[in-house]
Amino acid sequence: MGEAYDHGMARWGRADAGDLGREALAYADTLYNLARYLTRSPTDAQDLVQETYARALTAAHQYTPGTNLKAWLFRILRNTFLSQYRHERHNPTVGGLDTVAPTSPGAEPAQWLRGDLELDRLRKVVGEEIERALMSLGEEARTVILLDLEGLTEAEIALVAGCPVGTVKSRLSRARAALRVLLKDYAR
Amino acid sequence: MTCEDARDRLLDAQRARLAPETRAALQTHLQTCAACAHEEAAEALLSEVLESRLPQHAAPVALKRRLAAEWAGAPAAAPSPSRRWGRYLIPAAAVAATVLLIVVPLTYQPAAERASARMVTEAVNDHLRILSSRHPLDIESGGIHQVKPWFEGRLDFAPVVRFDGDQDFPLRGGAVGYYLDRKAAVFVFNRRLHTISLFVFRADGLPWPTRGLRRVGGVDAHVTTSRGFNSVLWRDGELGYALVSDVDPVELARLAERLAPTS
Numbered sequence: 001m002g003e004a005y006d007h008g009m010a011r012w013g014r015a016d017a018g019d020l021g022r023e024a025l026a027y028a029d030t031l032y033n034l035a036r037y038l039t040r041s042p043t044d045a046q047d048l049v050q051e052t053y054a055r056a057l058t059a060a061h062q063y064t065p066g067t068n069l070k071a072w073l074f075r076i077l078r079n080t081f082l083s084q085y086r087h088e089r090h091n092p093t094v095g096g097l098d099t100v101a102p103t104s105p106g107a108e109p110a111q112w113l114r115g116d117l118e119l120d121r122l123r124k125v126v127g128e129e130i131e132r133a134l135m136s137l138g139e140e141a142r143t144v145i146l147l148d149l150e151g152l153t154e155a156e157i158a159l160v161a162g163c164p165v166g167t168v169k170s171r172l173s174r175a176r177a178a179l180r181v182l183l184k185d186y187a188r
Numbered sequence: 189m190t191c192e193d194a195r196d197r198l199l200d201a202q203r204a205r206l207a208p209e210t211r212a213a214l215q216t217h218l219q220t221c222a223a224c225a226h227e228e229a230a231e232a233l234l235s236e237v238l239e240s241r242l243p244q245h246a247a248p249v250a251l252k253r254r255l256a257a258e259w260a261g262a263p264a265a266a267p268s269p270s271r272r273w274g275r276y277l278i279p280a281a282a283v284a285a286t287v288l289l290i291v292v293p294l295t296y297q298p299a300a301e302r303a304s305a306r307m308v309t310e311a312v313n314d315h316l317r318i319l320s321s322r323h324p325l326d327i328e329s330g331g332i333h334q335v336k337p338w339f340e341g342r343l344d345f346a347p348v349v350r351f352d353g354d355q356d357f358p359l360r361g362g363a364v365g366y367y368l369d370r371k372a373a374v375f376v377f378n379r380r381l382h383t384i385s386l387f388v389f390r391a392d393g394l395p396w397p398t399r400g401l402r403r404v405g406g407v408d409a410h411v412t413t414s415r416g417f418n419s420v421l422w423r424d425g426e427l428g429y430a431l432v433s434d435v436d437p438v439e440l441a442r443l444a445e446r447l448a449p450t451s
Contacts (some may be wrong), residue, residue: 032248050255127368149238
């Protein structure tokens, strides 16, 4: 009997283990959605989610009851993606976030950002255009935008991404700026 | 507060994460800085667009069944499970085995209801855009027979509208708009000083509400109130309809009766 087991079971009784399984499966849609945007493939997304649940079950003793289970599952899914899928299959079409120029608050906005022009274009974009724009971002940008959409706090996103909260804040800001730049080309 | 400070806090303000004094300082700055006010509007719109229009991919039912089955079957797959696995998996597997029968259907229903609620939210948001737009109409009305032909070549479907407008509900005009992930024909009616928006769009692939339906004309319509706006949503063949206004719900239902098919 391993120490990890004893430690885990000290926190997880039999009923708790059942609760964990039930709660974890309730996030299947949410996990699959992130997996689709990460892998870009329905088949890969299914494999990724299945592997995520397998790893979650194995690592159940590491989960602390009362913390955000969804964020914990997201972390496993993303780590699994990075270790198994990213390098083998689909690399981002656009470089990482560091290649995206952030908006400079003090700088003059480009002409299209002024007035109502950008707002008018944003109002007219449709789902497939937003999806296309999001998919053209790097993995870090896609992840941070999707996790923010899922309602995770910056601290929870930091847990998933394995980086400081300050990094999450800047990544999210850059990712949204990049998305706005991409969307300006749509809805014309 | 500087512009840099303000823009750093726009998303926090959207997420209601600011302390009251910081929020007040931000509001003061936004009232005096047009560039930051634009940034705030653009960031808010981006959030709204992402939340309401980015396609959400649901896990295939086959995957959910497989997950539940594999969890339930995990102990059998390991003939000599360690005490660790046995003690953990047995209760987990017992529950997982019931997930497919009990929990998954329960989680589906709220998800379906949330998806349906998004249809109402989108209709209200679209109506608000018309109310706030300086030029909501692409074609001013000279009657339905002038408005409907105007849509030719602008949409990938032909909007069917059964009511031409009358003295009670005059037709003001139309425009091309968007409803969720697709184009929509927008017809704007009036009722006294109230604006009524009718959105006509392709109905396929949308999570049409299955609860709270009421008979309107010859169709079952979803009648509800959201954020003070009354809405009526129905499907007629390949086309979907969303009627939204702050007009009295009884009066909105009267207009819906005229627009919906009779049988």
